[in-house]
Amino acid sequence: MAERETFDYVIVGAGSAGCVLANRLSADPAVEVLLLEAGGEDTDDEFHIPAAFPSLFKTQHDWNYETVEQKYLGKSTYWPRGKVLGGCSSINAMIYIRGNRADYDRWRDEHGAVGWGHDDVLPYFVRAERNSRLGGPLHGTEGPLHVEDRVFTHELSHAWVDSATTWGLKPTDDFNGESQEGVGQYQVTCHQGRRWSTADAYLRPAMDRPNLTVRTHAQTTRVLFDGTKAIGVSYLDKGTDRAVYAGREVLLSGGAVNSPQLLMLSGVGPAEHLREHGIDVVAALPGVGENLHDHPAAGVIWSTKGSSDLVSAATPLGMVRYQLTKRGPLASNIGEAGGFMPTIDGLDAPDMQFHVAPTLFYDNGMREPTTPGFTAAATLVEVASRGRLRLRSANPLWRPEIDPSYYAEPADFTAMLAGLRTLMDIGRGGGLQRYLDRPFLPDRHDIDDDALGEHVRQHTQTLYHPVGTCAMGTGEQAVVDPELRVRGVENLRVVDASIMPVVPRGNTNAPTIMVAEKAADLISASRAGR
Numbered sequence: 001m002a003e004r005e006t007f008d009y010v011i012v013g014a015g016s017a018g019c020v021l022a023n024r025l026s027a028d029p030a031v032e033v034l035l036l037e038a039g040g041e042d043t044d045d046e047f048h049i050p051a052a053f054p055s056l057f058k059t060q061h062d063w064n065y066e067t068v069e070q071k072y073l074g075k076s077t078y079w080p081r082g083k084v085l086g087g088c089s090s091i092n093a094m095i096y097i098r099g100n101r102a103d104y105d106r107w108r109d110e111h112g113a114v115g116w117g118h119d120d121v122l123p124y125f126v127r128a129e130r131n132s133r134l135g136g137p138l139h140g141t142e143g144p145l146h147v148e149d150r151v152f153t154h155e156l157s158h159a160w161v162d163s164a165t166t167w168g169l170k171p172t173d174d175f176n177g178e179s180q181e182g183v184g185q186y187q188v189t190c191h192q193g194r195r196w197s198t199a200d201a202y203l204r205p206a207m208d209r210p211n212l213t214v215r216t217h218a219q220t221t222r223v224l225f226d227g228t229k230a231i232g233v234s235y236l237d238k239g240t241d242r243a244v245y246a247g248r249e250v251l252l253s254g255g256a257v258n259s260p261q262l263l264m265l266s267g268v269g270p271a272e273h274l275r276e277h278g279i280d281v282v283a284a285l286p287g288v289g290e291n292l293h294d295h296p297a298a299g300v301i302w303s304t305k306g307s308s309d310l311v312s313a314a315t316p317l318g319m320v321r322y323q324l325t326k327r328g329p330l331a332s333n334i335g336e337a338g339g340f341m342p343t344i345d346g347l348d349a350p351d352m353q354f355h356v357a358p359t360l361f362y363d364n365g366m367r368e369p370t371t372p373g374f375t376a377a378a379t380l381v382e383v384a385s386r387g388r389l390r391l392r393s394a395n396p397l398w399r400p401e402i403d404p405s406y407y408a409e410p411a412d413f414t415a416m417l418a419g420l421r422t423l424m425d426i427g428r429g430g431g432l433q434r435y436l437d438r439p440f441l442p443d444r445h446d447i448d449d450d451a452l453g454e455h456v457r458q459h460t461q462t463l464y465h466p467v468g469t470c471a472m473g474t475g476e477q478a479v480v481d482p483e484l485r486v487r488g489v490e491n492l493r494v495v496d497a498s499i500m501p502v503v504p505r506g507n508t509n510a511p512t513i514m515v516a517e518k519a520a521d522l523i524s525a526s527r528a529g530r
Contacts, residue, residue, distance in 0.1 A: 007034040007213070009523075010233055010246040011253055012220045012262065014039075015087020016509050017496040017516035018253035019198035020128075023144070023205065024520035026212040031527075033212050034244060035203075036235055038219035039083035042090045048195050049322060050150075050188070051310060051330045054365030056080075056091045065257060065402055072407040073457050078364055079402065080464065081257060085216065086199030088255070089509050092464060094188040094195060094333045095355075096147045098125050098176045099504025099511050102349040111501040112474030114482045116518075124517040125176075125510065128201075131187070138177055144201040145513060146191035150336060151327055153185055154358035156307055156374050156435055157336040161185065163430025164354075167422075169341055180505065181350055183339030189509065190333070193326030198513060221396040223250055223266035223492060225282050230492035248527065249491045253516070256466040256498040257389065260289045261400045263470065263479075264391050268489060277394040283488030287477035289389040291468035293503055294404045297355070298416060298460045299362050299377035300423045301441040306434065309372035310334065310359040334361060340381070340505065343418035349505060351382035352419040355463075362441065364461055373440055376427065378419030379463045381505040384409035389469050406460060416456050417449055465508040470498035483522045484515075495519040 009025055011018050014037035022035040039061055046052040047061075058064050063081040070077065082088040101118040108117040122138070129140035132148040139147075164183040165171050172182030189196050206212050217238060224232040224243060232245035252259045263269055267282035269289060274281050312318075313329030322330035334357045340350035360373035387405035392398050407413040424445045427436055439445050442455045470479040470486075478501075480486055484493040497512045504511045 004245050006245040006247050007032040008246065008248045009033045009251060010244055011035045011251045012233060013037065013087065013253035013255065013258065013496065014085050014199070014203065014214065015082060015253060015255060015496070016089045016198050016512040019086060019201070019203040020513055020516035021251055021253060021495060021520055022212060022214070023202035024517070025523065026206050026209050028524070029209070029211055031211060035212070035214045036218045036220055036233070037085055037214070037216045039085070040216050042085045042197065042199050047084070047086075047090050047197070049330050050094060050190060050193070050195055050333045051313070053091055053093060053334070057364055057366065061091065063257070065399060067402045067404060070404070070406050072413070073460055077406070077461055079257070079462050079466070080364065081255060085203060086197035088464065089189070089197040090195070090199060092509055093335045093507075094190055095186045095335060095507040096176070096189050096510050097186070097506030098514070099506050100180050100349045103502060103504040107472070107501055111472065112478070112482070113472050113501065116472070116482060121514055121518060124514045128513050128517050134174055144205065145189060145198075146196040146201065147187050148190055148192075150185065150188050150190065150331065150333060151193040152329055152331040153336055154308075154310065154329070154332065156304065156358040156432070157185065157356060159431040159435055160356045160376065160426070161337050163426045163432035164339060166430035167426045169339060172339070175340065175506070180340050183337070183354070185337050186333070186335065188333045193331040219396070220262060221265065223262065223268075225267070225489070228282060228488065229490040246491065249493060249523065251523070252492070252494045253496045255496050256292065256469050257400065257402060259494050259496055259498045260389050260469040261391065263288050263486070265394065265396050268486060273390060277391055279394050283486070285479055285486075285488055287471060287479045289469050290386075290477055291471045291501070292387040292389050292402070292404055292466060293383045293385060293468050295353075295379050295381055295383065295463040295465040295503060296406050296412070296416070296460050297377045297379040297463040298420065298456045299375050299441070300420055300427070301360055301362060301373055301375045302427060303371045303437040303440045304374050304435050305437040307358075307372065309369065310357075311369050332358075334359065334365070341422070343415045343422075347382070349382070351380065351415055353379040353381045353506060354419070354423065355379060360440070362459060362461070371440070374436065376423040378416055378423060380412055380415055380419070381503070382415070383412060383503060385412050404466065413453070413456065417452055420452060420456070465503060467497045467500040467503045467508065470494040471501040472499040473501050483526070484519050493519065493523070
C-alpha cells in the first residue's frame with residue numbers, strides 16, 4: 001500500500017487569505033504546509049498592469065459565477081472571482097480600504113466575535129501594511145503588502161474630488177485614519193505602479209522554503225473526515241482524483257462562494273439540504289451558506305469634453321510606455337477616487353461609498369466604450385438584505401446557486417437612490433462641471449424616483465465583495481467560532497471573507513488579509529498549546 005502523503009496543514013485556496021496563511025505558517029521550519037489552488041499562476045502581463053484588470057474577467061482565471069435571477073432586479077448578475085495565485089487580489093481594482101471601526105466592534109458586540117473588535121484587529125492591519133506615505137500608529141511601514149499613492153491620477157478624478165468638496169463633503173487623504181468619512185484619492189495595493197497581490201506580497205517570498213508545497217490546477221472536491229475529525233482533502237489533479245492528509249488542520253480559504261460549497265459537499269451544512277443531494281451529514285450546521293451579502297453598485301455616467309479617456313492609452317504605444325516606466329494611464333486602477341458619506345442623518349457610520357473612474361465603466365467594464373466618458377458609482381456599504389448559497393448538485397464541478405437577494409430590504413434601495421442623487425448633484429458644480437458634456441447613462445438627470453429606480457434595477461452590479469456564508473460568532477447560525485474553527489467538527493477552520501458576519505464598509509481585500517494574519521496567530525497559538 002502506498003504511503004499516505006501528509007502535511008501538517010493543508011490550505012485550500014491561494015487567494016487573498018490563503019497566500020497569507022501559507023507564508024505565516026511556513027515561517028516555522030518545523031511545520032509542513034501544502035497550498036492547493038484550483039487556478040494557475042499569475043504570469044500574464046494583465047495581472048500586473050493595474051488598468052488591465054477588467055480584461056481578466058470571464059477568462060480561465062475567473063470562476064465566472066452568475067447569481068440566480070434577482071427578484072428586485074429582474075435579472076441575474078455576473079460575479080467575477082479570482083481563479084489564480086493571489087485569487088481576487090490578482091484581479092481586483094486594488095483599492096486599499098480597511099472598513100470602519102464600527103464594523104469590527106459590531107462583529108464583537110452583536111455576533112459574539114470576541115477578540116475581533118477594532119482595537120483587536122488594528123495590529124494585524126498594521127502588521128500587513130507597507131505604506132509609502134502614511135505611518136504609525138494607524139499604518140504600517142514594514143509589512144509585506146505594499147500600499148501606495150497611485151503613480152498616475154487622471155485630471156477628472158482630481159476634478160471630481162474638487163466638485164464633491166464644493167458640494168459639501170470634507171476632503172481626506174486617509175480613508176483608513178481616524179475618520180473614514182470624506183472624499184479623496186484612494187490608496188492602492190501597488191508597488192511603483194505595478195499591482196501587488198498577495199501572491200506578490202506573501203507567497204513568492206516563501207516559495208523557496210522547503211517546508212512549503214504549492215500545487216496549482218488542483219481543485220479541492222471535499223474535505224475528508226474520520227468521524228467528525230477532518231483528516232485531509234481530496235482534489236482533482238489534471239482530472240485525476242487524489243487525496244492528501246493533514247496531521248494538524250485543514251484550512252479552507254476558498255472565499256464566500258467556494259468555502260461554503262466545499263463544506264456542504266463534505267457533509268457540513270444544513271442537514272435537510274445535504275440529504276436532498278444524497279450527501280451524508282457529518283455535522284448539521286444550518287448557517288452554512290446563509291447570511292450571504294454583498295456591496296451592490298450602480299453608476300451615473302457622463303460623456304466628457306476637453307479631456308482624455310483611460311481607454312485612449314490602451315494602445316501598443318501606451319503599453320510600451322508602461323512597460324518601460326511603470327507610469328502613465330495604464331498605472332491607473334480605474335476606480336481612482338471616491339469617498340464615504342451617510343445618506344441619512346443619525347447613522348453611526350457611512351452607509352454609502354463612491355467610486356469614480358475617468359472612463360465609461362459599467363457592466364463590470366465588459367462594455368466597449370463608445371465615447372470618452374466619466375463614471376461615478378454609488379456603492380451601498382451598510383447592507384440590510386441577506387441571501388444564501390446552496391448546492392445545485394453533489395458534483396463538485398457544478399456551480400452553486402448564488403442568491404445575494406439584492407434590495408430585498410427596501411432601505412437598501414432607498415439608500416442607493418440617495419447616493420445616485422448625490423452624484424448627480426456633485427456633477428453640476430465645482431471643477432468637474434467643465435469636463436462633462438452631457439448625461440450618458442441615464443441620458444437625462446431630471447428624472448423622478450421611479451425612473452431612477454428603473455435605472456438602478458437595470459444597472460446594479462456587484463462591487464465584488466461577497467461575505468458572510470460561513471459567519472463567525474456564537475449564535476445558532478454561526479458556522480465558525482471566534483478562533484475560526486468550524487463548529488461540530490475538529491481540525492477544520494475557515495479563513496477568508498466568508499467568516500465575516502457583516503461586510504465591512506469598503507473594499508474587502510484588506511480586511512480579508514487581516515483575517516488571515518490574525519488566523520495565523522490563532523493557529524500557531526493552538527499548535528503551541530496556548
